[in-house]
Amino acid sequence: MTVLSIVMDMTIPAGHVMRAPTADDATAVSELLRARDTVDLGDPEVTVADVRADWEASEVELERDAWVVQDAAGALVAYALVTGADLLVAVHPASAGRGLGTELRLAAERRARARGIRVVRQFVPAGNTAARALLLDAGWWPVRHYFRMQIALGDAPPPPAVLARTFDEQRDTEQVWHLVQGAYSGVEGHLPQSLEGWRATAMDKPGWDPELWLLLHDAKGIVGAVLGERGEMAQKRFGLVTALAVAHRARGQGHGRTLLLLLFDAFRRKRLRFAEAAVHGPTAGAARLFESVGMSATRETERWEKVVGV
Numbered sequence: 050m051t052v053l054s055i056v057m058d059m060t061i062p063a064g065h066v067m068r069a070p071t072a073d074d075a076t077a078v079s080e081l082l083r084a085r086d087t088v089d090l091g092d093p094e095v096t097v098a099d100v101r102a103d104w105e106a107s108e109v110e111l112e113r114d115a116w117v118v119q120d121a122a123g124a125l126v127a128y129a130l131v132t133g134a135d136l137l138v139a140v141h142p143a144s145a146g147r148g149l150g151t152e153l154r155l156a157a158e159r160r161a162r163a164r165g166i167r168v169v170r171q172f173v174p175a176g177n178t179a180a181r182a183l184l185l186d187a188g189w190w191p192v193r194h195y196f197r198m199q200i201a202l203g204d205a206p207p208p209p210a211v212l213a214r215t216f217d218e219q220r221d222t223e224q225v226w227h228l229v230q231g232a233y234s235g236v237e238g239h240l241p242q243s244l245e246g247w248r249a250t251a252m253d254k255p256g257w258d259p260e261l262w263l264l265l266h267d268a269k270g271i272v273g274a275v276l277g278e279r280g281e282m283a284q285k286r287f288g289l290v291t292a293l294a295v296a297h298r299a300r301g302q303g304h305g306r307t308l309l310l311l312l313f314d315a316f317r318r319k320r321l322r323f324a325e326a327a328v329h330g331p332t333a334g335a336a337r338l339f340e341s342v343g344m345s346a347t348r349e350t351e352r353w354e355k356v357v358g359v
C-alpha cells in the first residue's frame with residue numbers, strides 16, 4: 050500500500066473505501082452520474098457508453114487517473130476522473146456533505162500536478178450551489194459561463210432551398226477537421242485536437258451518424274459544416290448540435306443559420322423531437338445565431354479553474 054493510499058483511507062469517512070475503478074464499474078459509475086444529473090440538471094444525461102469512452106481515451110490511465118468510493122454496503126457513492134486538464138468530481142446526492150468530494154478533488158489535483166498540468170478546470174452546473182461554495186473555499190474561480198439552448202423541432206422553421214450534402218468520411222474528414230479547428234481556434238478555452246484525436250472523439254464512437262453531418266459548398270470548396278448526433282435523456286431522444294463552423298471567407302452571409310435549419314430538418318427525419326446546443330456565454334454572436342432559429346436557454350454551466358502547478 051502506497052503512502053497516498055494510506056492518506057486517502059484515513060481521511061474518507063469510516064466504512065468507505067477509495068480505489069481505482071475497473072471495467073466492471075462502468076454501469077455503477079454511470080448510475081451515480083445520472084443521479085447527479087437528475088439533481089443538478091433536471092434529467093439524467095450520462096450513459097454507460099459515455100463512461101467507457103472516457104476511460105478508453107488515449108490520455109487516460111484508469112488505474113492512476115480515476116477513483117471511486119464505495120460505502121460500507123459496497124455501493125459506489127463518489128467518482129473522480131482526470132482527463133488532461135479537466136477534472137470530473139461527482140458525489141451521489143444521498144452521500145453529499147461527508148467530505149467525499151473534497152478528498153476526490155484533492156486526489157485529482159495531485160494527479161494533475163504530477164502530470165505537469167499547471168491549470169485544471171471543472172464544469173459545474175450553476176444550480177449546484179454547494180459545489181460552487183466548496184470550490185471557492187479551495188481556491189477555484191469561475192471563469193466562463195455556458196448556456197444550454199433548446200428547441201422543440203416541431204417549432205423550428207423549415208430550411209431554405211439550398212444545395213447541401215452529407216459528410217463523406219473518405220473525402221471530407223481532413224477538410225472538415227481543418228474547418229472546425231479554424232472556426233473554434235479563437236474561442237477562449239478551446240483545446241485544439243490533432244486529426245487523429247478529433248476522429249477518435251467525434252467519429253469513432255457508438256452511434257456516430259454521418260447523415261447528421263451536413264456540408265455547404267462554394268466555388269472554393271467546403272464553406273460550412275454543422276455536426277450533429279443523437280442523444281437520450283430521461284427516455285427522450287434528441288438531437289445535439291456538436292459543432293457549427295463557417296469558413297472565415299464566407300461569414301456574415303447567413304450560412305450558419307442555414308446549416309442549423311438543415312440539421313434540424315435532418316433531426317426531424319430521424320424522428321427526434323427536440324434539439325439542443327451548448328453556447329459559450331460571452332460569445333454573443335453565437336447566442337444570437339441560435340436564438341434566430343428559435344432556440345432558447347434552458348440552463349447554465351460554469352467552468353471553474355485553479356492553478357495547481359508552476
